Amino acid sequence: MIKLEPRGERSATMAYLSPVLAALLTMLTGLLLFTLLNVDPVEALITILYVPISDTHGIAELCVKTAPILLCAIGLSVVFKAKIWNIGAEGQLLMGGLFGSYIALQLIEAEGFWVLPIVLIAGILGGMFWAGIAAILKVRFHTNEILTTIMMNYIALNILLWAVHGPLKDPEGFNFPESALFGDSALLPVLIEGTRVHFGMALALLAVVAVWVLMSRSFYGFQIKVMGMDAGAARLSGFKEKRLTYFALLLSGGLAGLAGVGEVTGPIGQLIPQISPGYGYAAIIVAFLGRLHPLGILLASLLMALLYMGGEMAQISLGLPLALTGLFQGMLLFYLLACDVLISFRIRLNPRKVKTSAPLTPLASETRG
Amino acid sequence: MKQHSPPPRLSLRGITKQYPGCLANDDVHLDIAPAEIHALLGENGAGKSTLMKVIYGLVKPDRGEVLWDGLPIEVKDPAQARKMGIGMVFQHFSLFETLTVTENIALALGDDAGALDQLAEKIRTVSEKYGMTINPEREIHTLSVGERQRVEIVRCLVQNIKLLILDEPTSVLTPQEVDSLFITLRQLASEGCSILFISHKLNEVKALCHNATVLRAGRVSGECVPAEEDTTSMAKLMVGDDTPVSTTYPKKLRSTPLLCISDLNLHSDDPFGVHLKHINLTVNAGEIVGIAGVAGNGQEELLASLSGEHLCPDGKTITFAGDAVADLPPDQRRRWGLGFVPEERLGRGAVPEMSLTENALLTGFLSGLLSKGMVAWKKAETFADQIIDQYRVKAAGRHAQADSLSGGNLQKFIIGREIMQNPKILIAAHPTWGVDIGAATAIHKALISLRDKGTAILVISEDIDELFLISDRIGAICNGALSPVKPTPESSIQELGRMMAGDFSQSAHEGSATL
Numbered sequence: 001m002i003k004l005e006p007r008g009e010r011s012a013t014m015a016y017l018s019p020v021l022a023a024l025l026t027m028l029t030g031l032l033l034f035t036l037l038n039v040d041p042v043e044a045l046i047t048i049l050y051v052p053i054s055d056t057h058g059i060a061e062l063c064v065k066t067a068p069i070l071l072c073a074i075g076l077s078v079v080f081k082a083k084i085w086n087i088g089a090e091g092q093l094l095m096g097g098l099f100g101s102y103i104a105l106q107l108i109e110a111e112g113f114w115v116l117p118i119v120l121i122a123g124i125l126g127g128m129f130w131a132g133i134a135a136i137l138k139v140r141f142h143t144n145e146i147l148t149t150i151m152m153n154y155i156a157l158n159i160l161l162w163a164v165h166g167p168l169k170d171p172e173g174f175n176f177p178e179s180a181l182f183g184d185s186a187l188l189p190v191l192i193e194g195t196r197v198h199f200g201m202a203l204a205l206l207a208v209v210a211v212w213v214l215m216s217r218s219f220y221g222f223q224i225k226v227m228g229m230d231a232g233a234a235r236l237s238g239f240k241e242k243r244l245t246y247f248a249l250l251l252s253g254g255l256a257g258l259a260g261v262g263e264v265t266g267p268i269g270q271l272i273p274q275i276s277p278g279y280g281y282a283a284i285i286v287a288f289l290g291r292l293h294p295l296g297i298l299l300a301s302l303l304m305a306l307l308y309m310g311g312e313m314a315q316i317s318l319g320l321p322l323a324l325t326g327l328f329q330g331m332l333l334f335y336l337l338a339c340d341v342l343i344s345f346r347i348r349l350n351p352r353k354v355k356t357s358a359p360l361t362p363l364a365s366e367t368r369g
Numbered sequence: 370m371k372q373h374s375p376p377p378r379l380s381l382r383g384i385t386k387q388y389p390g391c392l393a394n395d396d397v398h399l400d401i402a403p404a405e406i407h408a409l410l411g412e413n414g415a416g417k418s419t420l421m422k423v424i425y426g427l428v429k430p431d432r433g434e435v436l437w438d439g440l441p442i443e444v445k446d447p448a449q450a451r452k453m454g455i456g457m458v459f460q461h462f463s464l465f466e467t468l469t470v471t472e473n474i475a476l477a478l479g480d481d482a483g484a485l486d487q488l489a490e491k492i493r494t495v496s497e498k499y500g501m502t503i504n505p506e507r508e509i510h511t512l513s514v515g516e517r518q519r520v521e522i523v524r525c526l527v528q529n530i531k532l533l534i535l536d537e538p539t540s541v542l543t544p545q546e547v548d549s550l551f552i553t554l555r556q557l558a559s560e561g562c563s564i565l566f567i568s569h570k571l572n573e574v575k576a577l578c579h580n581a582t583v584l585r586a587g588r589v590s591g592e593c594v595p596a597e598e599d600t601t602s603m604a605k606l607m608v609g610d611d612t613p614v615s616t617t618y619p620k621k622l623r624s625t626p627l628l629c630i631s632d633l634n635l636h637s638d639d640p641f642g643v644h645l646k647h648i649n650l651t652v653n654a655g656e657i658v659g660i661a662g663v664a665g666n667g668q669e670e671l672l673a674s675l676s677g678e679h680l681c682p683d684g685k686t687i688t689f690a691g692d693a694v695a696d697l698p699p700d701q702r703r704r705w706g707l708g709f710v711p712e713e714r715l716g717r718g719a720v721p722e723m724s725l726t727e728n729a730l731l732t733g734f735l736s737g738l739l740s741k742g743m744v745a746w747k748k749a750e751t752f753a754d755q756i757i758d759q760y761r762v763k764a765a766g767r768h769a770q771a772d773s774l775s776g777g778n779l780q781k782f783i784i785g786r787e788i789m790q791n792p793k794i795l796i797a798a799h800p801t802w803g804v805d806i807g808a809a810t811a812i813h814k815a816l817i818s819l820r821d822k823g824t825a826i827l828v829i830s831e832d833i834d835e836l837f838l839i840s841d842r843i844g845a846i847c848n849g850a851l852s853p854v855k856p857t858p859e860s861s862i863q864e865l866g867r868m869m870a871g872d873f874s875q876s877a878h879e880g881s882a883t884l
Contacts, residue, residue, distance in 0.1 A: 006389055009773065010722075217746075219739050222730065225723075232717040235678055236709065237732050238700025 004345040014343045022335035048310030060195035065305035067200040068259035072283030075255030077292040079248045083228035088149025089256040090280025091156035092127040096257025097264045099126025101271035104186040115185035127257015128250045135249040179271035188266040200262035212294040285333045376439030378563045384433035393419040395587040406564045408574040411584035412805045426450045456525025457534040466510040474524045499553045515546040534565045544866035571600040608806045623653035627825035629688045643667040643849045652825040659840030660829045667849035677702045708792030718783045721772035729753035760785035777808030795826045847871040
């Protein structure tokens with residue numbers, strides 16, 4: 001009989017091990033799944049996890065995909081630390097893309113170094129605007145931000161679709177739902193010649209460092225953490241709950257907006273209906289998989305980007321459906337949540353015998369290195 | 370010492386219960402005879418609660434056996450315990466506020482309740498028989514805490530009861546209510562019911578109980594006949610030899626007002642909250658003012674308006690040395706020089722999952738631990754080390770999580786953190802609640818020495834002995850109103866008890882409660 005037994009205190013080892021364990025279990029389930037689909041499981045895993053990054057072009061593409069996920073996830077890590085559940089990074093990303101596109105199209109003829117910063121700022125403001133609505137609703141009317149941010153994702157998507165089918169549609173675009181191509185001054189410069197790796201990746205890494213400093217060194221970050229862990233203590237110490245809520249939501253919205261505008265001014269170069277294959281949702285998984293820590297989030301967003309590429313690769317070379325990406329994302333989150341139980345509990349295989357040692361310890365030492 | 374003829378009503382043999390990281394009961398033996406009032410003495414964390422949960426079938430012991438009237442039995446769950454005739458009154462009542470007394474008792478009895486009108490009649494007879502009059506038709510939220518406890522006791526008495534377990538029953542009562550509870554309990558015992566009285570208050574045990582078993586750190590540290598012992602020798606059994614158990618502090622009278630509350634009225638938004646009515650209070654520099662009161666009489670509301678968690682529109686209602694502060698948020702009051710020790714040490718006083726360093730920063734951020742919005746972690750660490758060192762906080766170090774500390778050590782840390790910021794005014798709620806005697810003495814000494822440095826200190830507590838020990842002036846709060854505050858030597862426990870019950874008349878003779 002298997003029994004869960006409280007550990008008494010949280011296991012720090014297990015907290016770091018749980019994402020690794022979740023990744024392994026996801027892969028094992030993947031193997032099983034491929035076998036059932038009559039696909040060579042090893043070949044399938046190699047196709048998904050290795051082939052996409054087997055050459056420099058692949059690694060460059062990995063960076064392109066990582067940038068928006070990383071930007072969204074690093075912003076989410078701040079709100080999640082405050083225990084504010086912003087599920088709306090996707091909508092904030094779309095609004096960032098839309099606002100940025102609008103300005104870029106207004107400045108389509110303009111030239112100069114100032115064009116790009118204005119477009120990027122417009123994108124950031126778009127994301128902040130969208131998160132700001134949820135923030136006002138939460139602070140003023142105590143609405144549940146999980147519901148408002150999810151619902152606003154759909155509103156954002158429909159506004160984007162309306163814009164790209166309507167006012168922002170390229171008049172010379174043969175009625176395709178696409179905007180005109182942006183002017184060169186509004187495009188993110190390419191970082192490495194010959195690839196699509198653009199300046200957005202540098203911005204994402206900068207955001208990682210900035211959030212790291214904010215959360216571990218600044219008093220503002222400390223207050224956000226206290227508010228999330230213990231609102232009573234925060235109130236008694238005089239921390240401004242409303243101001244911190246606005247700050248955290250606007251920050252994460254702004255970074256998601258930057259991710260959106262980075263997509264339209266980076267790899268895409270115009271406004272199209274599909275600027276995100278669910279990066280904003282994937283970022284939620286990434287934030288938790290990375291333990292809300294900047295370094296962990298960096299690694300987790302690389303993994304998530306790889307899953308996106310692997311899903312496409314499996315579709316192309318093995319004829320597997322693209323839904324595979326979503327399936328793997330789901331399994332990852334599912335196993336992560338399951339493994340997180342082991343942070344506070346240990347498994348006892350035979351609870352009647354008190355002497356049984358925790359069976360996970362040998363596994364822990366194996367997978368740790 | 371013990372009756373020879375019948376076997377003990379209840380006999381515990383070698384009860385052992387291990388929790389992860391804590392041996393709660395270690396080979397505990399205990400006998401209770403019929404008609405005996407038996408005290409289970411021990412400090413918080415000594416294992417009293419675990420032991421009574423074993424008796425009541427809530428916890429299964431790892432080892433040991435339970436004998437009932439001489440026969441070994443296994444108590445599987447509280448329902449079985451009730452069938453056997455065991456009744457239990459918990460420290461925290463489990464009553465539904467919006468239901469009547471009868472309905473609550475019927476819910477607790479389940480299938481045995483029978484028809485409601487018959488039950489109500491039974492409640493009436495039983496409660497009158499034992500001098501605990503309650504009206505079965507009243508809804509719980511209209512009852513005082515003392516009356517609610519009567520409901521819990523009557524719930525046990527309407528059954529055929531053989532053993533009544535009371536967990537710290539006097540902590541919620543005024544001294545007068547304690548006296549009448551004891552009369553009831555003696556009457557019950559004289560009719561053959563065994564009573565297990567769990568307490569850490571030695572005077573009460575001495576006054577009431579025939580025998581006592583003392584627990585320390587999960588083990589039986591001694592057995593005694595309380596009437597033949599003095600309180601010091603029993604205290605030694607509870608805490609061990611190396612802890613000083615009693616001290617007195619000289620009283621001081623001062624006349625420089627620092628904290629002034631004038632005509633504070635507060636309407637509570639909580640449907641079961643208490644409204645504050647015309648509170649007037651002055652605390653002078655260099656004195657400790659103690660406010661007694663039964664829980665839920667407006668203490669929380671008063672504390673929230675003092676800390677700044679609740680703001681008053683008129684700033685002049687509360688002044689610090691003449692500065693209007695009642696409309697200022699907590700951080701600005703702290704900046705002025707307010708120190709605050711809340712009732713809940715985990716959850717408001719300290720963040721459970723944060724380290725001691727981070728918890729030092731929690732309120733210490735105003736005393737030079739920040740530079741340009743960044744945390745000076747080295748300084749915060751030094752500050753935490755200083756608190757741990759000066760207030761002898763037993764912890765694995767400044768990296769230890771707050772919730773890994775015992776209640777007493779965490780409280781020493783919190784009080785140390787507040788005191789080391791040199792507050793001009795310190796407000797402490799229940800400063801030694803749930804704290805062992807050694808830590809309580811250390812906390813009292815720290816408060817006294819802060820007082821002697823000229824800080825104005827307000828202590829709100831349910832522990833009357835503590836208030837008489839450290840307060841220079843003393844008063845009580847009842848139903849949101851504050852009694853007159855008198856120099857402690859001029860007051861008495863009886864008078865304070867009357868004030869806790871709402872009788873604020875100044876006359877010396879015993880008056881009846883006006884509320």
